[in-house]
Amino acid sequence: MLRAVAAVVVGYVVMFATIFLTFSALYLLLGQERSFQPGSYEPSLLWNAVSFALGIGAAVLGGVVCASIARAAKPPKVLAGFVLILGLLSAVPVLMAAATPAEERTGDAGNLDAMMKAKQPAWVALANPFVGFVGVLLGARLRRTGA
DSSP, X not given: XXXXXXXXXXXXXXXXXXXXXXXXXXXXXXXXXXXXXXXXXXXXXXXXHHHHHHHHHHHHHHHHHHHHHHOSSHHHHHHHHHHHHHHHHHHHHHHHTTTSOOOBOOSOOOHHHHHHHOOOOHHHHHHHHHHHHHHHHHHHHHHHHTO
């Protein structure tokens, strides 16, 4: 039981850390002009596309780690469910704020400032939990098959 709980927690921490680090690196790589649409904090199409790839990669990694620690099929399913539920709950404020216009971007925006002011599109907020869900299950399956 303790191994299963640890597997879920460590899998989630790995996902969180991977997302934070890769998104920070992506922002530094792209810069604010290619990360956002001109003059706003709305993410660019490039940002949205790459963020899905990074998100699925982080979820797969989390699934692999969870399955490796657990050595059982159920904990990765629990992690996938947790990612789905938490993701959908996190989408609620994004959906509620969808009617308000994004803040105008003037001057340079540092990484933390950009994270706080970015206005995620509603469709991205709704798609991400499902991307994470599928990614965790895929990662667990890859671990079980030894691929």
